[in-house]
Amino acid sequence: MFTLSLARPRQTVVRPGLFHRLSAFSALARQRRALARLDDARLADIGLTRHEALTEAARPAWDAPDHWRG
Template identity: 40%
Template sequence: MTDKCNAVPNVAAGYAGIPRSNWIQRIRTMLALHRTRVDLSQLSDDQLYDIGLTRDDVDAELERPMWDVPSNWRRH
């Protein structure tokens, strides 16, 4: 019989070969993005106009998944 404990990845060592610190940073980035999108949704139409966005732009941004970060946020 196989020991199921050995089948569980060692999170402390990193999941799927990615260090835990990278996962923590990714989670922080996703949370920051979520907060930014919420803040954006609370702007008035006049404020959105001032920064060159429409309510439709904001709605489209809010529909994006939390892990879908802008390309300029990603490290290359």
Template identity: 50%
Template sequence: MMTLLDTLFGRFDQAAPRKGFLARVNAAMALRRSRARLAELDDHMLADIGLTSRDAEAEANRPIWDAPQTWKH
């Protein structure tokens, strides 16, 4: 499981180049904003993108450091 520090500073065992601290903070804040906006969508809009309100709520409640692996490189 990734911790907040792993996300912000990068793990030592990663082979991919590490992002700078500010880039990681900006990415984390963008993720937070995206999840908040997702939570604000109504059922009709969520249906357009194939999600339920339960899916959107679950995504919005995920911790900031719990991001898809592809976003961490």
């Protein structure tokens, strides 16, 4: 006999593991250091001022954007 179930399987929320989070925070810190090293012409290309770049670069790695938090 064949039974057809139309119920959808439960969706599980996958939270990133510790290694993934540490790796992401490390990458963010690296990107912020690189941002601080850009010259004024490169900052102008991406629409940032020196002050904005240095302010962002000074943020700690764990101060991640809101969309990173799950």
